[in-house]
Amino acid sequence: MTVYKSLIITIGIITASILSNSAQALDAAGLYRERACIACHGEEGRVPVMAEYPKIAGQNAPYILAQMKDIKSGVRNNTHAVAMKNMMHLISDEEMAIVAEWLAELPK
């Protein structure tokens, strides 16, 4: 009886952690679409709409986050960064961190 009980609890914990992991992945992918990143950087950060725009998939997460923050704040400011800056009011710092982690795990 106790063996069954702990088995059921274990299965429950595993199921819950699988579900929360996929929810996290969906959130990041959803944010990437909804916050308009996809419009310029393309599907999963690999297909930029213009040759002058960067591919961002598979880059280091801290670097991705730092660049997003610098473009949002205007510290990184050049001809092309301006296009992105104009869209960055759509995304919060917390959401940027989630998207950065997700992009870093994607294949280049």
Ligand code: HEC
């Ligand atoms: C309007 C187009 C546009 C949108 C929308 C946009 N970006 Fe960008 N992004 C750019 C351009 C252009 C650059 C390169 C700027 C430059 O030349 O310095 C850039 C640069 C970056 C970089 C730095 C890449 C590097 O190698 O230094 C990251 C990371 C990035 N974008 C992520 C995002 C994320 C995440 C989103 C969504 C929240 C987003 N961008 C939305 C156009 C856009």
